[in-house]
Amino acid sequence: MTRIQEMIDWRKACLLAPVTILLLVAFVLPLLYIVPEAFSGDAFKRFLRIFQSPVYTKIIWTTVRISFEATAITLFVSFPLAWLLSRSKGIGALLLGLVVLVPFLTSVLVRTFAWLAILGQKGLVNATLLSLGLISEPLPLLFSETAVVLALVHSAIPMMVFALFSVLRRIDGRILLAAHTLGANPARAWFGMVVPLAIRGIQSGVIIVFLFTMATFIAPAFLGNQRQQMLAQVIQSEIETGANWSLAAALGITLAGVATLIVVALSIFLGIFSRWQNPREATQGDIKHIPPTVDRSVLRNPVKRSEPRFNMSRLWRVVVKYAAPTYIALISTFLLLPLLVLFPVAFSSAEVLVFPPPGFSLRWFEEIVNSPEWIEAAWTSFQIGAATSVLTLTLATLTVLGFGHKFRYRNAAEALMLSPMTVPAVVFALGAYLSFSKVGLVDTKMGIILAHTVLGFPVVYLVAAATFSSIDPGLAKAAASLGANPFRAFNTVTFPLLLPGLSVGALLAMLNSFDESIASIFLSNLSVKTLPRKLWEGIRFNTSPEAAAVSAMLLTATCLIILLGIMVIIKRQKRSSPALQANSESA
């Protein structure tokens, strides 16, 4: 017995070894590398400089403030969307899902660039307002905190919606009806029932969005002004100008520290406010206390109660009838408009970003197609994406098998596997830059592939794990009892069942790598230029419609890949047995 146990553990260890090594070498080590860099030389003076000088404390405060603003707005705006998405079915669900998914899978750089075309002095908003005669002078929209927050909210909505959606769809819609029947007004039903039930989704959404906004430097760099610089932006520019690595590392630690503190505080805060967080048996006191009050009121005024309820529900119905479509129209416009604006701008005949374009031409596309640099960047990105996708997929499969259906330390191990999601991307990119530069991995494809694999692994793992958990472990056992060795059992039973989940995961890893900008900007330079890196330089040095044309092409490619993915899933669903159908749905 003990020997068998040992053997199983050993096999599991083998399966888990590759991902452990990857995370140690390419994730933990880079993060640890920041520490000696930050504390090298006169560390005391450095941190004193950060925390005492009004310059840096102001930047820290600005970063936290903007992150909070963006997170709060995102939560407020996304909740109805996630709710509607969780209640919709069929084609409606697909369309609504695409509205969220397409921006999510589009490069942050592309989205940020679109805001330049919308908010500029000659951008969409000002051009529209001017032509309507509502204003006589263009409004100063760009280079302001509003622009930064707007772009951040736009980027964060999909993340928040996904976090909320996974929880909201498990809520039984009839509880609203029940609350209504028991006399709760809509506000009470929502804030008393739905919100507390969704608190876990809210918690994870808020944390994901907060970490994202804390770590962003692209939006403030392009859309903000020097009055509201954010920490990540200062770190990035310290690395870009090569000025002071130690200061960048110290700022990185400060960013990670502040983010962690706030995330912990947020978790505790939201935990307190959720009675549903840890369901417990009702105590005697609760049961004794509640029934008499309810009973009495119902018995005393049965007629009076029904009247206002009727009016209320009618009014409510009218509001609901128009509120939901209006809201969907508004939020869809907000989510998709920036992407749609890119197309007219990309075909512009003007030298610069002007809306509406004075004329249309294909010159920017011609320029891109004839530019060896853009072609090379696209090819590089494709190679890196393909390699990342293969690597991530292999690791995720091994990890899922390693964990198996029963694994004693699953929760702890899973938290470790998902940790790349919880570290601000700019801090990881900084660590990767500092450590990779010591071994000559900066500005190599290998370095970027490693970083992208680390960043993409959690997503692919989550998809693969969800698929795996829906596979009946009995199937593999049946195969084994029929004489199949473990490899054969995996090959003929488990792997085919895992495939739908894995292909979705591979697609996500590919897209993630293709559009990833933060690590790419840090880790690539001269000899290796990914598309996002080239786009970053393009926007930095030349805000011409060329960048819009590249963005439009990237966006089209992304949409095609998403469509392809959806088609593959639908096709497999149609062809496969009901058992497989369940799997691909869960994927």
Place this chain on the structure above:
Amino acid sequence: MRSQRFKNRVVAAILTTTSLFAVSSSAVKAADLVVASYGGSFQDGQTEAFFEPYAETSGVKVTGTTGTGYAKVKAMVESGNVIWDVISADGAAYEAEVVDGLLEPIDYSVVQADGIPEEFRKEYGVAYIKFSQNLAWNKDEFPEGLTPAQFFDPEVKARRVMLGLPYYNLEFALMADGVAAEDLYPLDVDRGLAVIDRIKDQLVGFKSSSDIQAFIQQGEVDVALGPNGRLNNAIEAGANWAYGWNGSVVALEYWSVVKGAQNSDEAMKFINFAVQPEQQAELTRQIPYGPTNIEALDLLEPSLAETLPSFPANAALGVVIDSEWWNENLETVKQRWDEYVLQ
């Protein structure tokens, strides 16, 4: 059966992508000569006048990149990971790089340009253009033009932009505040920053020179303080703008070779090529920065001469930057400037 086929396809796809990747990664070759400059229309002009013709005549691949600056060069040399060969360095950056020993001495047996005055052929760099920072304004907003004093007058409401550098800006601010050109140095940094502070909240930002040109063309700003060549090119591209020479700050731009550059021999040959009269004249046609090679001036169309900082009527209104003063003070002033910008 079906799953077997599907699996085979997946395996085949994986193999193809990995082999594709392996093949192409071995095919990637390091650039033969890397030249770091500033991006935008200036670098476009350099590509046209220097990089492409040099690659054509010598067969050496020239890769132009951006981000040249004292801090970056210092980090590169100190980390031992020198990926740039030739840099374009403004006077202040050049002086600071010389002080820190970040540059290779110019090999004057290779670099031969008699048309360049002796004082421009320095030990670690060859000055190849003379440019200036000028005040420019949108003619729709300011048909009467704008004085440097008005630029720093908070009552004159306008969206402004300046370079993210301490030099030029401090000189310009002090002169606008009434300091005579001959009394400028040593610079009164406190006073200069105080002058800039008057209009800091009306600044779109402290940006790069390519940003300044882009903002002018997009109509993002009404007033700008920027390099004369970029201003000129923005106007040529259709912006209804004008610029003046009052209070302009003239400086030199150098070619230098980074210490420990992988292709320093090739770098010297490139610099030699780039400082010849024909190439210098070609750059000026692309962007009106003044050539240092006096033989290049003879090749230029006379109308172009009036747009150059060295044209006597232009030079009389401005001041030439004191690179010696910056040589001694850049480090301290830069730190103060950086903190000021972040405030």
